[in-house]
Amino acid sequence: MVDLDGGNKGDGPRLLRTSDLAAAGWRARDLRAAVAQGRLTRVRQGAFCAPDADAECVAAGATRARLACVSELQRRGVFVLSHADRHVHVDPEAARLRTSPMNGRVHRERLVREPHPRSLSVEPIDAVRQAVLCQPPRATIATIDSALHLGVLPADDLEELFGALPRRFRRLRRLLDGRAESGPETLMRLILRSLGCGFEVQVVIVGVGRVDFVVDGWLIIECDSEAHHSSWPEQKRDRRRDQHAAVLGYATYRPIAEDIMWHAGEVRAAIAGLLASRHR
Known part of the structure; x- marks a missing residue:
């Protein structure tokens, strides 16, 4: 019996040759029917794969x-x-x-x-x-x-x-730091290193919860993405967290992931301005 998953669940999809399928009892008309019914994907002449194989893998x-x-x-x-x-x-x-x-x-x-x-x-x-x-x-x-x-x-x-x-x-x-839970978090860590400031990552603050960064002991930085902060209930939750953090003496800065990735200079300037304001 040929495994149509072909490793697709873990390592990635694999090819199934016509010869493999023929050895398992598939005839030419069975292959045509399976492709027509979406039970098999034709990759190229004489090669097939599971129907749920990633489209980019199939194209390659x-x-x-x-x-x-x-x-x-x-x-x-x-x-x-x-x-x-x-x-x-x-x-x-x-x-x-x-x-x-x-x-x-x-x-x-x-x-x-x-x-x-x-x-x-x-x-x-x-x-x-x-x-x-x-x-x-x-x-x-x-x-x-x-x-x-x-x-x-x-x-x-x-x-x-x-x-x-x-x-x-x-x-x-x-x-490197495998604790980073997203690409923007890593990029933010590199921005902070370039500023030469002290910071901690993945900090748990009682009453607030876990935050991405605490800079110089008072500035919380959260790396916001559309995927996790787009709905109004999520935004309300974030603002109430920031409000409670303010009660404890923290300020919060939430740059969006897009700016961290593509406008790092502007994000760096904003953090530098916040840190300078503390000294003033």
Whole structure:
């Protein structure tokens, strides 16, 4: 019996060859019917996968490639700063892609870990390694933090990861912190480091709850995203938390994730202004 999940629940979708299905008793008309009924997805001639396979993986497989780099990390829920283009990987010895991906990038380097021969995506350690090379340093740190936090990249793999990267990237390792629960939190941590101020992360304040940062013992910084702070009930909850924090002597600053990611200079200036006002 052929497993149609093909690893889709964990490692990613895998190809099912016509020969595999034929060996399991599938006839040509069974394949046509399964595709027509949505019980099987045709990836390319002679290759299929489970119907719930990620569309980006299927698109990569259609060109005889694997989903890679920031595209594969996004599929796994890992933070990447920009993922508009599809990144795929092909073996260095492989023939040219039948069809070049639109608005994408093709990686042709040797992998650290060979994926399953029929996998439609690279292994996480290789996706992270590729993302390090494709992103600016601050985004790289946020991506690795996210991968560590989610367990996509085990901490034990860090030595192997940095050993496979050019030496210039090794200085980034001391800036990692897997406690960050989102990419904007990592980026905010880097902003605070650049200001040279003292800060604590993931602080629990009695009566307020856990906050993202406490700077110099009095300024709370919360990294707000649309996903968790968009509804009015959520906004009311946040404002009441801020109000109670004010009773305890804290001020609160809530930059939105979009500004932290794309307008870091403005966010940095705002924090610097707040810290300067305290001294005045």
